[in-house]
Amino acid sequence: MNVLFFSSKVYDTEFFNQSNTRHKHTLNFLEVPLNRNTAVLAKGHEAVCIFVNDKANAEVLQLLAEQGVRLVALRCAGFNNVDLEAAQKLGIKVVRVPAYSPYSVAEHTLALILTLNRKTHRAYNRVKEGNFALNGLMGFDLHGKTVGLIGLGKIGLVTARILKGFGCRVLGYDVIKRDEFDEIGIEFTELPALYSESDIISLHCPLTPQTHHLINKESIASMKQGVMLINTSRGALIDTKAVIAALKTAHISYLGLDVYEEEADLFFEDLSDKVIQDDVFMRLLSFNNVLITGHQAFFTRNAMEGIASVTLQNISDFESGKMLANQIAN
Template identity: 60%
Template sequence: MQIAFFNTKSYDKTYFNQSTFLKNHQITYFEVPLNLQTAKLAEGFDGVCVFVNDVLDEATLKKLAGIGVKIIALRCAGFNNVDLEAAHRLSLPVVRVPAYSPESVAEHAVALILTLNRKTHRAYNRVREGNFSIEHLTGFNLFNKTIGVIGTGLIGASFCKIMLGFGCKVLAYDIQENPSLVAEGVSYTSLRELFAQTDVLSLHCPLIPATTHLINAETISQMKPGVMIINTSRGGLVDTKAAIEGLKTGQIGYLGIDVYEQEANLFFKDHADNVIQDDVIARLISFPNVLVTGHLGFFTQEALEEIAHITLQNLTEFEEHIPLTNQVKLPK
């Protein structure tokens, strides 16, 4: 198949080009993101390969279908940037990578917790400047703390197991309980009860209409004062302006985000020589108790290898008219 690959970074080329599953596919790499203006680049291609911040709204999908594109291959798990109803009407199947390395994201969530708590990033900067003072770097023991987990799919389950290893009490919320996690000591509860008891809250659920701004002014007010909130899932789960207010009052004691609801024009790009025009993210990164890592959670060797493998496998299934294992279906 001829594939137009959008939003290309150097690591994409490395891992896709070295994949043993590349056979029978020819990839043309484009650095620009996919949107209505750039969709014309896909003319003459059988499919497009896209990432989390590419825009696949109805207009873009119509353009792609009109120039002969037959399949949309997401090289990520999330699909909130795709108008699935429009894709269905246009007979454009959408495939994704539902699980590549759940441990990579789960471990990154733990890294955010430990960094914020023990302030290793601040200690590192002090020492590099010759300042060995430990004033105002006090942390807390994770042992015996209550960890709240929203979403216990593969990533959430991996995170739960890690936190149990720290000796934490783990509370979880999901529309469907995982019996194996219950057997290991995870307790499922209501959202309200989870908010009330949690010392550290970690989000691992998809972004759908029901979860958009799940963390908002009302739910923040239900949490323990000084709660730590970690988001390695999707930026839209958190009402960022409400989080800023929570940080200002101290209701939120720590905020660690690997994702941001307006990240499309910021993340995966170097803005070091520019003035950032997004006042919300500028305010966020001004807080000493906020850590933003720019969608780094998935970024491990194992995850990149698996993303390339599954994406190319999805395309092979389509080419060979095999039922699509990882097709995204319209919600019922």
């Protein structure tokens, strides 16, 4: 099949071409994102491959259909950027990568927790300048702390196992309770108890209308004073302005983000020679107890190999008329 990649980077070209040796699709890569202005570039392609910040709303999908596109292949797990109802009406199938290396995101979550706690990023800069003073670098033992995980899919469960290895008490909430939670030692609980008892809260749930701004003024008010909040899932799970207000009062004492609700205009690009116009984001960067990475939690060689393999298999299955195991149903 002829497949057009939007929002592609050098590493996408590398891993997808490598994995394509057995699928033999024709892959074309564009750096531009998918939106209403770029959808016409898909002319002559039966499938498009998109990423987290590409826009596949009803208008864009209509334009894709007019170019002959019959398949939208997401090279990620999340699909909140696709209008599934519109896709169904247009006869466009939508597939995704429901699971890639869960260790990549889980381990990055722990990296954020440990860095914020032990302030290794600040210590690194101090030592480079010849400053070996310890003032302001004190952390706490992770052992014995209570960590609340919201979302207990594959990534959440791997995160729980790692935290149990540190000697943490792990609380967990999900819409479905499974036997595996007890086997790992997760104390399944409702959100009010998780908020009030957790020293650290980490988000691992998808973005849906129900989870949009799950972390807001009201939920923050029920959290412990001095809580650590981590988000490696989807940016819009957090009401950023509410979090900034809580940082200013020290209700939230540590914030670790790999995602941001308005990241589409920022992440995955080198903006070092530009003035960033997002005042809310710049306010976040002004806090010394905030650590932000640019949506890199997934970015390991293992995960990229898995994403490429599953995405191309999804496309091959569509081409051969097989059942689409990873199709997103409306």
